[in-house]
Amino acid sequence: xxxxxxxxxxxxxxxxTIGVKNIADLFQDVPAAHRFPELALPSAMxxxxxxxxxxxxxxxxxxxxELICFLGAGAYNHYIPAAVxxxxxxxxxxxxxxxxxxxxxxxxxxxIFEYQSLIAGLTGMEVCNASHYDGATAxxxxxxxxxxxxxxxxxxxxxxxxxxxxxxxxxxxxxQDSDVVLVGDQGEVxxxxxxxxxxxxxxxxxxxxxxxxxxxxxxxxxxxDLAKAVHQAGGLLCVAVNPLALGLLKPPGxxxxxxxxxxxxxLGIPLSYGGPYLGLFATRQEYVRRMxxxxxGETVDNRGQRAYVxxxxxxxxxxxxERATSNICTNQGLMVLAATVYLSLLxxxxxxxxxxxxxxxxxxxxxxxxxxxxxxxxxxxPFFNEFALRCPRPIDEVNDFLLDQGILGGYALGRDxxxxxxxxxxxxxxxxxxxDIDALVDVLREVSHA
Amino acid sequence: MxxxxxxxxxxxxxxxxxxxxxxxxxxxxxxxxxxSDIVFVEIIAAEGETLKQGDSCATVESVKAAxxxxxxxxxxxxxxxxxxxxxxxxxxxxxxxxAWLVKLEIxxxxxxxxxxxxxxxxxxxxxxxx
Numbered sequence: 098x099x100x101x102x103x104x105x106x107x108x109x110x111x112x113x114t115i116g117v118k119n120i121a122d123l124f125q126d127v128p129a130a131h132r133f134p135e136l137a138l139p140s141a142m143x144x145x146x147x148x149x150x151x152x153x154x155x156x157x158x159x160x161x162x163e164l165i166c167f168l169g170a171g172a173y174n175h176y177i178p179a180a181v182x183x184x185x186x187x188x189x190x191x192x193x194x195x196x197x198x199x200x201x202x203x204x205x206x207x208x209i210f211e212y213q214s215l216i217a218g219l220t221g222m223e224v225c226n227a228s229h230y231d232g233a234t235a236x237x238x239x240x241x242x243x244x245x246x247x248x249x250x251x252x253x254x255x256x257x258x259x260x261x262x263x264x265x266x267x268x269x270x271x272x273q274d275s276d277v278v279l280v281g282d283q284g285e286v287x288x289x290x291x292x293x294x295x296x297x298x299x300x301x302x303x304x305x306x307x308x309x310x311x312x313x314x315x316x317x318x319x320x321x322d323l324a325k326a327v328h329q330a331g332g333l334l335c336v337a338v339n340p341l342a343l344g345l346l347k348p349p350g351x352x353x354x355x356x357x358x359x360x361x362x363x364l365g366i367p368l369s370y371g372g373p374y375l376g377l378f379a380t381r382q383e384y385v386r387r388m389x390x391x392x393x394g395e396t397v398d399n400r401g402q403r404a405y406v407x408x409x410x411x412x413x414x415x416x417x418x419e420r421a422t423s424n425i426c427t428n429q430g431l432m433v434l435a436a437t438v439y440l441s442l443l444x445x446x447x448x449x450x451x452x453x454x455x456x457x458x459x460x461x462x463x464x465x466x467x468x469x470x471x472x473x474x475x476x477x478x479p480f481f482n483e484f485a486l487r488c489p490r491p492i493d494e495v496n497d498f499l500l501d502q503g504i505l506g507g508y509a510l511g512r513d514x515x516x517x518x519x520x521x522x523x524x525x526x527x528x529x530x531x532x533d534i535d536a537l538v539d540v541l542r543e544v545s546h547a
Numbered sequence: 548m549x550x551x552x553x554x555x556x557x558x559x560x561x562x563x564x565x566x567x568x569x570x571x572x573x574x575x576x577x578x579x580x581x582x583s584d585i586v587f588v589e590i591i592a593a594e595g596e597t598l599k600q601g602d603s604c605a606t607v608e609s610v611k612a613a614x615x616x617x618x619x620x621x622x623x624x625x626x627x628x629x630x631x632x633x634x635x636x637x638x639x640x641x642x643x644x645x646a647w648l649v650k651l652e653i654x655x656x657x658x659x660x661x662x663x664x665x666x667x668x669x670x671x672x673x674x675x676x677x
Contacts, residue, residue, distance in 0.1 A: 248591065386587065386608075412613070 161368055161505065165533045167462075169483050169524025170313070170508035171232065171261050172371065173363045175341070175451070176528055181365045181438045190434055199407045205430065206405035209393040212437040219343045219440075220357040221350020222379035226390035227428040229376030232337060232360025233267035236260070236307060238378060238389045238423055239335040239356045240268050243305035244277055245422045246387045251304035251332065255281040255295055258288035259312035260337060262513040268307075281306075288314075288514055289476070292323045299330040305356075309337045310349060314510075315483035315522065316476055317346060324353025333384075340364055340377060340436075342481045344452030356380045365439025366432055375432035386412055389423030451527055455482035459525035462534045466523075469538065471545040475520055483524040485510060485517075489545045492521045498544045504537055548672065549576040551643055555619065555659060556668035562643065563619040565659065570620055573647045574607060577672045579638050582609035588635040590627050592649050597623045600658050605648045607638065616648060620658040626650035 103111075108120070117123060124132055142150070166174040184190065189204055199206060213225040229235045240254050254272075256265050256279055265282055272279065286294045292308060299306070306327045311317045320336065327334045333355040341363040349357045361375030362368075380388055386409065394408030413421055443451065459482040467474050471489030488495050492509035499506040507524070510517035525534065554562045560578035564571040579585065587608035592598055598618045605616040627649050631637060637646040653659070663671060 386589070 159500070159505070164500075164503055164505040165529065165536065166505045167507055167523050167525060167529065167537060168505050169526075170522050171263065171360060172368055172374070173339075173341070173482070173524055173526055174368060174528050175363050175365075175526050177365050177367060177439070178442050180442055181435050184438050185431060185435055190431070192430060200405075203405055206393045206407070208434050208437050209391075209428075209430070210395055210405050211441070212433045213393060215437060215440045216340070216361075216377055217379055219340055219348065220338065220354075220359070220377070220379045221348030222354070222357050223350075223382040224385050224388070224392070225377070225379035226388055226392050227430075228361070228433050229358075229378055229390060229425070230427075230429060231372065231374040231376045232261070232358065232362075233264045233376075234271075234425075235358035235360075235376035235378045236264045236335065236337050237268045237271035238376075238425075239307065239358050240272060240277060240305060241423050242356065242380075242384065242387050242389060243333045243335070244272075244275070246333070246384060247304045249276060251302050252276050252278045253298075253300070253303045254279050255298045255303060255306040257292070257295060257306070257308045257312070258282040258286050259314055259316070260307055260309045261313045264307075264309075264337060291478075292318050292320055295323065296326050299326060299332065301331060303327075303330055303332040305333050305335055307335045307337065310346070311339060311342055311481045311483065313522075314476060314485045315480040315524075316478040317342075317481055318478065319347075319352065320349070320354070321352040328353065338377070339481070341448070341452055341455070344448035344450075345456060345481065355384065361429075361432065361436045364436035366435050373429060373432055375429045375436055385409060387422050388412065389421070389425065391428050452481075454527035455525065458482075458527070458529055458531075458534065459484065459523075461531070462523065462525050462529075462537065465534070465538045466541055469542050469545060472541065482526060483522060486521045486523055488519050488521055488541075491519060495521065495541070495544050499537070499540055502536070502540045504533075504540060548580070549643070550665050550669050550672070552665040554643070554665065555662035556665070556671075557617070557619050557662060558671060559617055561616055561619050563662065564643075564647075565653070568653050568656070569625065569650055570622065570653050571647050571650050572604065572616070572619060573642055574614075574616055574638060575668075576642050578614070579642050582607065582612055582614060585609045585635045585638045588632050588638065588648075590629075590632065590648055592618075592624045592627060594624050594627050597621070597654070598651070600655075600661075607635075618651070619662055620651070620653050620655070622651040622654040624649055625652050 112119065161174045209227045216225040217223065229238055254277055256268065258281060269279065281295060281298055285298065295306060308320055324334045334353060335356040335358060336349040336354040338349060338357055338359040340359050340361060357379045359377035361377050366375060378390060391407055392409050393405055396404055396406055398404040440448065463474060463484050466472050466486060473487045475485035475487050492511065496506035507521035510520045510522055554564055556562050556575065560575045562573055562575050585607055588605065590605045592604035598604060598621060600618055600621040602618045603615045604618050607614050607616060628647055631646060631648065
C-alpha cells in the first residue's frame with residue numbers, strides 16, 4: 098500500500114482556504130515564549146552508547162521473569178508458548194490495526210473472525226466484536242452501549258464496588274460529560290457484601306449493572322439471581338470476566354449476562370508494564386447494532402469461495418458520526434491474534450488444564466498460608482486463582498520482606514479500599530511451582546514472627 | 548424518480564401524506580435510491596408518544612449508510628408500521644405505500660407550511676444530483 102503525504106501544493110491550497118499565510122501562523126495562540134521551548138537534552142550519543150545506557154536502565158528493573166510472582170489484580174503472569182510470538186511477528190500479521198482497506202487482508206480478517214468465534218464460545222454469547230483496548234475500556238463501552246440501547250431514558254448504571262477500581266475509573270472518564278449516573282461504588286454498597294446487596298439500587302431508570310467474574314477480590318459468585326432481578330427491572334447485565342477462569346467456570350451467557358467484557362491479557366499476552374492488553378466484548382445478537390467496534394463476518398466471494406469482510410459497518414462512527422454508540426472503532430489486532438493463537442494451541446482441554454492448575458495451586462497456597470499464625474483468608478466465598486489475605490503487618494512491609502527474598506508479593510487492597518488495611522490480594526498461576534509457594538509460605542511465617 | 552404530487556416533503560427526504568389531521572410518514576424514492584439496498588429499519592417512536600417536528604422517529608440502514616428519519620411535523624404517534632422491520636427491503640420497492648413508518652395526529656397545522664410541495668421537492672432533488 099502506498100502512503101501519499103500532502104504535497105507542498107496541497108498545503109498551500111489548504112492554508113489559502115482557511116485564510117492563513119503559513120503553518121507557523123496556526124500556532125499564534127500559543128504564547129511565543131512557550132512555542133518552541135529550549136529542551137534540556139544531553140548531547141547526541143552513538144548507537145553503541147545509547148544501547149549501553151538503555152541496557153543499564155533496563156537492568157534496574159526487577160521483572161516477573163526473574164522474581165517469583167504472586168501479583169495479579171487484573172494482569173496475570175501466565176506461560177506463553179513460543180509459537181504465539183513466532184506467529185505474531187510474521188510480517189504479514191505485524192500491525193496493530195485492522196487495515197484501512199480491510200478486505201485486502203484476508204488473513205488478518207480471518208484471524209479476527211476466529212477470535213470472535215473463540216470468545217463467543219468461551220463466554221456463551223452470540224456475537225463478539227474485534228476487541229477494544231483493554232478490560233477497562235471494554236466495560237466503558239458496555240456502559241455506552243446500554244445507555245444508547247435505552248436512548249438515554251435510563252440514565253442509571255450500577256457499578257458493583259467489587260469491580261476492578263481502574264475499570265470503574267475508566268467508566269467515569271468515558272461518561273464524565275454525559276448524563277449517565279454511576280451508582281453502587283460510592284459507599285451505598287459494602288464491597289464485602291454478596292451481589293444481593295446491589296438489588297435495592299435497581300429501578301426503572303437503571304440501564305446496566307456491572308459485576309466482575311471472578312470479582313476484584315477473587316471471589317466467584319453465581320449471578321443467576323442478580324441477572325433475573327436486573328431483567329425484571331428491565332435493565333441489562335454486564336459481566337467483566339477473566340477469560341482464563343472460563344476454562345473452569347460456567348460461561349456468563351448461561352446465567353443471563355447480556356454483555357460480557359473482559360481483560361484478554363491472560364490469553365497469551367505478556368505483562369509488559371500494563372499494556373498493550375486486550376478488551377473482550379461480546380453480547381447477544383439482538384444488541385449487535387448497538388455494539389461498538391469492528392465486526393468481521395464470513396461470506397462467499399463471486400467465485401463461491403469463503404471470504405471475510407467487515408460487516409455491519411453502518412453502526413460505526415465513520416458512517417454514523419454523532420449517532421454511533423462509540424467514536425472508537427479501532428481494535429487490538431495484534432493482541433487479538435495472540436489470544437487466538439494461544440487459545441488454538443491450548444484447545445478446550447488445554448485451557449481447562451491451565452485453569453485447573455491455577456485453581457489448585459491457588460487453593461494449596463491459601464490453605465497453607467491460612468494456617469500460619471497471624472494470617473487468615475478475608476472471604477469464605479469460592480475463588481479461582483486469587484484471594485484476599487489478612488496479614489499481621491502493613492502490606493508494604495510484608496512486600497518489602499518478600500522482595501528481599503526474590504518474591505513479588507500481592508496487591509495492597511488498602512490502596513483502593515481504605516477499610517482494607519493489612520489485606521493483600523494474592524494471585525497464583527501455573528507459573529508458580531509448589532516450591533515457589535512453599536517459599537512464599539516460609540517468608541510469610543518469618544514476617545509474622547519478625 | 549417517483550415524486551407523487553399529492554404528498555408533502557422535507558429537505559431531509561421524508562414524505563408525509565396528510566388526510567384530515569392524520570399524517571403518514573415515510574422516506575422518499577430519492578432517499579431509498581441514494582441509500583441503496585436497505586437492510587435494517589428501527590422505528591424509535593412508540594405509539595402514544597408525542598414528538599416534535601424534527602425529532603428522530605426511525606433509523607434506516609443500508610449496505611452503505613445509516614440515516615435517521617425525522618418527523619415532518621410534531622404530534623402524537625397513533626400508529627407504527629410494525630411489519631416493516633421484518634421486511635426492510637420494502638422501502639426500496641414501495642417507499643410511498645406499504646413502507647410507511649409512522650402515522651401521527653398532527654399537532655400544529657401551521658407546521659405544514661414549512662414543508663415542500665412536490666414541485667419544490669423535485670427541484671431540491673435535482674439540485675443535489677448536480
